[in-house]
Amino acid sequence: MTSGSKIADDEAWAAVLARDRSYDGHFVTGVLTTGIYCRPSCSARHPRRENVRFFPDGEAARGAGLRPCLRCSPDDVSRDERAVLTAIEAIKSAGQPVGLADLAKRCGYSPTHFQRVFAKATGLSPTAYARALQNARMAEALSGTERVADAIYDAGFSGPSRFYSAAGKRLGMTPSAWVNGGRGVRIRWAVVPTTLGNMLVAATDKGICRLAFNESDEALRRRFPEAALEEGGADFANLLEEVIAAVEAPGDHSHIPIDVKGTSFQEAVWQALRQIPPGETRSYAEIAAAVGKPGAVRATGTANGANNVAVLIPCHRVIRSDGSLGGYAYGLEIKQRLLDKERHQKGSQHE
Numbered sequence: 299m300t301s302g303s304k305i306a307d308d309e310a311w312a313a314v315l316a317r318d319r320s321y322d323g324h325f326v327t328g329v330l331t332t333g334i335y336c337r338p339s340c341s342a343r344h345p346r347r348e349n350v351r352f353f354p355d356g357e358a359a360r361g362a363g364l365r366p367c368l369r370c371s372p373d374d375v376s377r378d379e380r381a382v383l384t385a386i387e388a389i390k391s392a393g394q395p396v397g398l399a400d401l402a403k404r405c406g407y408s409p410t411h412f413q414r415v416f417a418k419a420t421g422l423s424p425t426a427y428a429r430a431l432q433n434a435r436m437a438e439a440l441s442g443t444e445r446v447a448d449a450i451y452d453a454g455f456s457g458p459s460r461f462y463s464a465a466g467k468r469l470g471m472t473p474s475a476w477v478n479g480g481r482g483v484r485i486r487w488a489v490v491p492t493t494l495g496n497m498l499v500a501a502t503d504k505g506i507c508r509l510a511f512n513e514s515d516e517a518l519r520r521r522f523p524e525a526a527l528e529e530g531g532a533d534f535a536n537l538l539e540e541v542i543a544a545v546e547a548p549g550d551h552s553h554i555p556i557d558v559k560g561t562s563f564q565e566a567v568w569q570a571l572r573q574i575p576p577g578e579t580r581s582y583a584e585i586a587a588a589v590g591k592p593g594a595v596r597a598t599g600t601a602n603g604a605n606n607v608a609v610l611i612p613c614h615r616v617i618r619s620d621g622s623l624g625g626y627a628y629g630l631e632i633k634q635r636l637l638d639k640e641r642h643q644k645g646s647q648h649e
Contacts, residue, residue, distance in 0.1 A: 310352045313338045316619050319587050323379040326353050326372050328364050335359035340370035378415050381405035382590055385416060389428045398424055418588075422569055427562075480525030486534040487518055487527060492545050494632050499541050500527075501534060505555030506541065509607045511628040545609050548576045548640040556607050563589065567601040574615045576640040581619040603627060609636065 305313075305325055313321040321338040328335040328351040335353065336342065353359040356366060356373045366373050385401045401424055402412035416424050485507065487500035492511075500508040500518050508518060519527060537554070544551035552572065560568065566589040573588075574580050580588075586598040602613045608628065614636045618624045626633035 334367045335364045336367040337370045337372040480522030484526045502557045504557040507557040564601040
């Protein structure tokens with residue numbers, strides 16, 4: 299590849315063959331026989347390898363006499379990427395939500411179009427992204443101090459009322475539960491048999507906080523040693539039935555409430571996972587690109603593995619770029635069976 303890019307030709311060609319969207323904006327593919335250049339994920343028929351030359355960007359390709367592909371508009375990739383990065387920096391610098399119109403103006407887009415561009419890249423709206431960053435600061439502040447009062451100001455809140463208002467909406471648990479192992483929180487749980495093995499389901503009053511296969515209540519007690527754990531319960535039964543149905547008959551289960559916490563990056567990854575339709579998969583690289591961090595493939599895998607709510611946050615739908623399953627906390631057999639269930643269900647719906 300020409301100077302200016304750190305991507306080797308073999309890696310670039312593999313990305314082209316896989317139509318890997320995570321490489322869009324990092325190089326372009328020049329096709330010497332047609333005189334055009336494309337983004338790596340272009341849906342056009344693949345050219346012969348000997349007719350391809352890779353360039354770090356569209357400017358370099360145009361300097362070699364090539365013109366942009368009308369099908370995939372490769373120059374728009376880098377423009378959108380720059381716009382999203384500009385907006386993220388503005389949000390981080392402000393430390394609070396920045397108006398959509400203001401962000402769009404800075405990036406040279408209309409508000410409506412920029413909202414779509416930002417959401418496509420990160421999986422979140424600009425407002426939700428700013429809120430996730432503040433939640434991350436809140437979690438980090440709480441985990442680093444024993445006094446909630448100190449954490450309020452460390453997280454950047456102007457006072458206790460703003461902090462508790464945000465915490466009540468997002469954390470599910472009270473702020474002190476984050477540093478006290480669930481103290482003051484009631485968690486109902488059950489272990490039920492499924493076709494995939496025994497499944498542990500646990501929920502706070504806000505939603506499902508743990509869904510795992512072949513895990514006992516002892517593991518739950520270690521996660522929340524100070525919580526009030528109660529087995530079963532009539533008001534828990536209906537929620538449990540919905541969770542079992544989501545496992546046995548996969549589909550859209552976004553209506554099932556969940557109560558999870560993570561860093562802003564983890565939450566962005568989890569949000570991107572919930573956007574994958576049942577019966578489909580994405581690569582780790584594609585998820586990294588979807589959250590605006592195309593170089594953070596390994597970190598994406600780590601965030602994937604940190605998911606505490608299997609199936610409802612469908613980390614099983616993420617595979618490697620070469621099509622292999624990759625990893626799964628509960629074993630590859632369960633991951634494959636989940637994918638098979640979803641593909642069968644999707645096929646049945648189209649018959």
